Amino acid sequence: MDHLLSKVREEGRKVVFLDEAVFSFNTFSTKAWASPYQSIKVNDFSIRVRTQALICCVSEDIGLETYMIRPRAINTETFVEFLEQIAEHFDGEKIAVFLDNLSVHKTVRSREAF
Numbered sequence: 001m002d003h004l005l006s007k008v009r010e011e012g013r014k015v016v017f018l019d020e021a022v023f024s025f026n027t028f029s030t031k032a033w034a035s036p037y038q039s040i041k042v043n044d045f046s047i048r049v050r051t052q053a054l055i056c057c058v059s060e061d062i063g064l065e066t067y068m069i070r071p072r073a074i075n076t077e078t079f080v081e082f083l084e085q086i087a088e089h090f091d092g093e094k095i096a097v098f099l100d101n102l103s104v105h106k107t108v109r110s111r112e113a114f
Contacts, residue, residue, distance in 0.1 A: 008096035016059045016086070018099040020074045024051040055082050057089075057097075065089060079104045080113040 008015060055074050056067035066089045068082050086097070097114075099105050 005096075005098075011094070013094040013096045014059060014061075014090070015096050015098055016057050016065060018055070018057045018082075018086075018097055020053060020055045020102065022051065022053045022073050053078075055079070057082075057086055074102075074104060076104045076107045076109050079110055083110070083113045 005015060051072055053070045053072060053074050054067060055070070055078070057065045059065050066085055068078070068085060070078055074082075086095075104110060
């Protein structure tokens, strides 16, 4: 991986890192932080949280480059839309996108969009 990153930098490409996160009711723990030897119970049902999915692109020099928030998990359609947003954001600049192994990154439609 280090070799690949060095290679794209030598080619004059900017490296950007892409990742997704989903925040939902299920991301809350059943217990909150407490002082030693004390437990605090959290009434989970009183916490009303809408599911929010975040997909973002960051770089070493700028930090947060661009992002998108959606009301549910990222699917292929949303991912391709975000790739188009990245392309518009960088306006023809040569970039290399570093991402993980999420299934939507590997679909036929996503590969075509790359």
